[in-house]
Every structure is written in C-alpha cells, then in structure tokens.
Amino acid sequence: MPIVExxxxxxxxxxxxxxxxxxxxxxxxxxxxxxxxxxxxGRKEVTAPTRTVTSTVRLLGGSAPVVSVRTRxxxxxxxxxxxxxxxxxxxxxxxxxIGDVVISxxxxxGVDLIATADREGI
Amino acid sequence: MEHDIVxxxxxxxxxxxxxxxxxxxxxxxxxxxxxxxxGGILNQCIHNGFGLHTFKExxxxxxYAARYISRVRELGIPCLLSTTVVDLQRDRDGLTVTSxxxxxxxxxxxxxxxxxxxxxxxxxRGALNIPGTRPAGIFSAGTAQRLVNLEGYMPGRRVVILGSxxxxxxxxxxxxxEGAKVLCVAELQPYSGGLKRNIVQCLNDYDIPxxxxxxVVDIRGRxxxxxxxxxxxxxxxxxxPGTEEDYECDTLLLSVGLLPENxxxxxxxVELAPVTGGPIVNESLETNIPGVFACGNVLHVHDLVDYxxxxxxxxxxxxxxxxxxxxxxxxxxxxxxxxxxxxxxxxCTVDPAxxxxxxxxxxxxxxxxxxxxxxxxxxxxxxxxxxRPVMAPGEMEQLxxxxxWLTGSEESLTLEAREEE
Numbered sequence: 001m002p003i004v005e006x007x008x009x010x011x012x013x014x015x016x017x018x019x020x021x022x023x024x025x026x027x028x029x030x031x032x033x034x035x036x037x038x039x040x041x042g043r044k045e046v047t048a049p050t051r052t053v054t055s056t057v058r059l060l061g062g063s064a065p066v067v068s069v070r071t072r073x074x075x076x077x078x079x080x081x082x083x084x085x086x087x088x089x090x091x092x093x094x095x096x097x098i099g100d101v102v103i104s105x106x107x108x109x110g111v112d113l114i115a116t117a118d119r120e121g122i
Numbered sequence: 123m124e125h126d127i128v129x130x131x132x133x134x135x136x137x138x139x140x141x142x143x144x145x146x147x148x149x150x151x152x153x154x155x156x157x158x159x160x161g162g163i164l165n166q167c168i169h170n171g172f173g174l175h176t177f178k179e180x181x182x183x184x185x186y187a188a189r190y191i192s193r194v195r196e197l198g199i200p201c202l203l204s205t206t207v208v209d210l211q212r213d214r215d216g217l218t219v220t221s222x223x224x225x226x227x228x229x230x231x232x233x234x235x236x237x238x239x240x241x242x243x244x245x246x247r248g249a250l251n252i253p254g255t256r257p258a259g260i261f262s263a264g265t266a267q268r269l270v271n272l273e274g275y276m277p278g279r280r281v282v283i284l285g286s287x288x289x290x291x292x293x294x295x296x297x298x299x300e301g302a303k304v305l306c307v308a309e310l311q312p313y314s315g316g317l318k319r320n321i322v323q324c325l326n327d328y329d330i331p332x333x334x335x336x337x338v339v340d341i342r343g344r345x346x347x348x349x350x351x352x353x354x355x356x357x358x359x360x361x362x363p364g365t366e367e368d369y370e371c372d373t374l375l376l377s378v379g380l381l382p383e384n385x386x387x388x389x390x391x392v393e394l395a396p397v398t399g400g401p402i403v404n405e406s407l408e409t410n411i412p413g414v415f416a417c418g419n420v421l422h423v424h425d426l427v428d429y430x431x432x433x434x435x436x437x438x439x440x441x442x443x444x445x446x447x448x449x450x451x452x453x454x455x456x457x458x459x460x461x462x463x464x465x466x467x468x469x470c471t472v473d474p475a476x477x478x479x480x481x482x483x484x485x486x487x488x489x490x491x492x493x494x495x496x497x498x499x500x501x502x503x504x505x506x507x508x509x510r511p512v513m514a515p516g517e518m519e520q521l522x523x524x525x526x527w528l529t530g531s532e533e534s535l536t537l538e539a540r541e542e543e
C-alpha cells in the first residue's frame with residue numbers, strides 16, 4: 001500500500017505523519033499524529049490538498065508597476081501553476097482597490113483572483 | 123509647538139501604537155514615516171497568514187496594514203510621509219525629533235513622549251565573512267522581496283538561498299512561482315529558524331531541498347554570480363573539507379537574521395540589551411530615557427505581526443498616560459532574570475505599583491525543546507508554571523503575569539524554561 005510522509009502544520013508541534021492509502025487513493029490510516037486536527041490534515045493533504053495563491057499583477061496607468069493579488073479562497077494544489085500562468089499574462093488598469101476582482105474564475109477553479117492592495121491612478 | 127506623542131515609523135508597530143494612544147486620550151499625535159506610504163514591511167509581504175490572532179482570518183500583509191491605516195485615518199492622526207528621522211535628543215523640558223524630507227527640508231519637532239517603532243533590517247553579506255568575489259546577483263531576501271512584489275522586477279533565474287529564516291522560505295516559493303529555479307536552501311544550523319508551515323508550503327510543495335548544517339563557502343563570478351559552493355558543517359559550524367558541492371546560479375539570496383534598527387535610540391542615550399539588540403524596557407515598554415517608549419521589531423524581532431500590534435498598543439497606551447501626566451515614569455522595578463533555556467525577556471523589569479492588572483512577558487528560548495515547562499519564581503517561591511509540549515528558538519513565547527502575585531514583594535523574578543524530568 002502506498003504511504004505518504006508529511007509534516008503536520010496544524011500547530012507548532014509539527015508531528016511527522018504517515019498516511020496509508022489504497023490503490024484508488026482512499027485513505028486507510030493516518031499515524032504519527034497526536035491530535036484529531038493532525039488526522040484531518042493528513043487526510044486532506046493526501047486526497048484534496050488546497051492552497052491560497054498570492055502574487056502580483058502588472059498595473060497599467062498606476063502609481064506603481066504592479067499590484068498584489070490573491071485567490072479569494074483556496075484552490076486545488078495541482079492548479080497552482082495554471083493559476084500563475086493566467087496571473088503572469090494579466091494586466092489591470094488603475095485605480096484598483098482591495099477586494100476588486102482582477103480575474104474571475106481563474107484557471108477554471110471557480111475562485112476569483114482579488115486585489116490585496118489599493119493603487120490609485122496617476 | 124509641542125506634540126503629545128511623536129511616533130517614529132509608520133509600520134505595524136507605529137500604526138497600532140498611534141491608534142491606542144489616540145483612543146487612550148492623547149490629543150496630538152504625529153507619525154513620521156520614511157517611505158511614501160504607511161504600512162512598513164507589510165506592503166511587500168504579499169503572502170497570506172497575517173492576522174489569524176487579531177482578526178480570526180488569514181490576510182495578506184497589505185490587507186492587514188490597510189485595516190490599521192484606515193483606522194488611523196478615521197481617527198484623524200496626522201502623518202508625515204517620505205520623512206526620515208535623523209536625530210533624537212532629550213532635554214529637561216521634553217524631546218526633540220529632527221527629520222529631513224523633500225517637502226519640509228530639515229524639521230525639528232518637539233514632543234512630550236516618543237515611541238520608537240523603526241523596525242529592523244536584514245543582516246548583510248558583510249556580516250557573514252563569506253569568501254569569494256563581489257559580483258552582482260547577491261541580494262538580501264527582503265531586498266529581492268521588494269524588487270519582485272513592489273517594483274515588478276525579477277532579480278534572477280537560477281537561485282541559491284542561504285539561511286532558512288521565514289523571508290528566505292517565502293522568497294523560495296515566490297521566485298519559483300515567477301518562473302525561477304530555486305536550487306536549494308542552505309542552513310548553517312541543524313534546524314531551520316523558520317516556521318514549520320513555511321517549510322512545508324514554501325519548500326516541500328515545490329520540491330526545493332533544505333540542506334541543514336550547510337553553508338556557502340565560495341561565491342564566483344566577475345560581473346554577475348556564476349556559481350556558489352556549498353559545504354556541510356560540523357557541530358562546531360565549520361565547513362567539513364571534501365563535502366563541497368558547486369551550484370551554477372545567477373543569484374544568491376541571504377536570509378540570515380534581522381537586526382533591530384536602533385541608531386536613533388543610541389543617539390538619545392537609550393540603553394540596549396545585548397541579546398535582542400533592542401532597548402531595555404520596563405513594564406510600560408519605556409526605556410531608560412523618560413518619555414521614550416519602544417515596540418515592535420525595533421524592541422525585539424517578532425515572528426508574528428499580531429504580537430507586534432498587541433505590544434505596540436500597550437506602548438501607545440502607556441505613552442499616552444505619560445504625555446497626559448497620569449503615569450509615573452522611570453525608576454527601577456523588579457528585574458525579570460532569564461534562566462535555563464530562556465535567552466531574554468521583554469520587558470526586563472516590572473514595577474508592581476505601575477503595572478496593569480495583567481502583563482504579557484514575551485521571551486525566546488535558545489534551543490529546540492520538547493515536554494518543557496516555563497516557570498516564574500519570585501526569589502525561591504514559584505508563582506506560576508506552565509507546560510509547553512514544544513518550544514523552538516524561531517517561535518516567540520509569552521506568559522501573562524498578574525499584579526496580585528507581585529504585591530508586597532521586592533524579590534527579583536526568575537523566568538525559567540527547562541525540560542520536565
């Protein structure tokens with residue numbers, strides 16, 4: 001049976017986890033954790049890991065060359081580089097404000113990319 | 123004219139101090155900030171994970187800063203931007219802050235109280251004694267962060283990172299996302315100084331190797347870095363001959379520690395602590411110079427901005443109390459002596475007559491520990507003992523002490539961390 005080794009990040013303890021799965025990727029067991037949060041983390045990391053992506057998008061007509069952005073929620077970990085490809089090709093025109101949608105439904109994830117800083121026009 | 127409080131620095135510490143000082147009744151506050159906008163280092167920290175304690179949600183640095191900046195604006199607290207403070211002096215009647223800026227030239231400002239909130243800076247290559255040539259392509263991790271995140275400029279394509287502090291880890295991911303190849307992160311110590319979460323999400327996610335007990339022993343290149351040599355180090359932290367490996371790269375990032383920025387503190391005669399590099403402060407976060415308070419990374423380097431904001435709010439309240447005349451100043455309190463694995467405490471002394479009902483004492487330990495306990499004693503008497511399943515040098519600890527424990531006692535306090543037997 002495949003076994004994945006992880007470091008739990010639910011708290012500063014950093015327990016070393018071993019997650020055993022069957023051949024279809026279903027979790028059979030989580031060991032090495034010292035609390036319930038560790039088990040949940042191990043299950044999610046192996047079956048459906050997600051991350052928030054933060055980056056910058058080119059800014060046109062603004063007081064700075066770029067504006068910082070993030071995905072409003074987590075996206076699947078496997079989509080990080082698809083999300084980055086769209087971010088790197090994008091540009092947005094000032095003014096931009098915190099929470100403005102910069103790219104909607106980025107890389108087909110169903111999650112919007114939003115601005116995380118205010119940039120006025122010049 | 124004289125201000126109640128002048129705050130030097132408009133980053134997270136200065137902003138939180140200004141808000142709490144205003145809310146505590148100080149009428150006339152001025153923030154001096156050398157950058158062209160408020161927010162300090164948070165503006166370039168575009169990653170998420172800020173504010174979990176304060177706002178119960180994960181914000182990015184600029185979003186966290188924006189919440190404090192809009193509160194400062196609501197309260198109508200004036201700020202001078204692009205203004206660099208160059209001197210601070212005390213005389214019998216108060217404090218003089220000297221600053222320069224393009225718009226105002228040389229400006230002298232009088233204040234009843236000053237809050238030091240200048241933050242810290244990165245340890246540079248010059249402090250490391252790495253042999254080799256001096257080509258372009260060597261950046262501190264924070265400089266690279268500023269170039270990428272604020273100026274939209276990629277400093278390199280093939281990157282080696284020395285030091286596994288959080289900024290180095292964050293930049294390993296950031297450079298990777300922007301298309302660079304990060305070859306490895308080398309760390310002199312046998313453990314990382316960064317948060318576990320960052321090791322997992324910034325290195326493991328992108329298969330970037332973390333080489334513990336390794337350091338850079340040579341840098342080569344004429345105009346630009348062409349390669350660096352990394353070697354393993356022994357328990358004495360000296361390179362082991364025969365373990366050298368070459369990495370072809372155009373960029374070396376350094377994430378090798380942060381130093382509180384205390385030139386102005388020295389100018390006014392503030393006494394500094396050798397361990398933290400920051401001012402020695404009492405329970406009010408006041409230095410040995412009456413009316414001069416300190417908070418945030420200029421006082422001691424933090425790992426979470428939430429704790430900077432909490433600490434700075436305390437400094438702001440106390441400075442307001444001082445400026446309005448209600449709070450006694452100076453005078454030696456009871457010393458808090460670090461023992462066992464505790465390296466330092468902030469504050470260094472506590473005066474039970476002046477402290478609030480509760481006081482948060484922040485500290486760091488000098489080594490990784492498991493199944494440990496933190497114990498506060500007055501003389502030989504134990505006041506409180508708290509278990510800690512794990513403690514690490516990279517994670518700041520805190521213990522809350524209550525005034526009632528100290529009333530009537532003048533014995534010095536000892537804060538000790540040790541493994542349980």
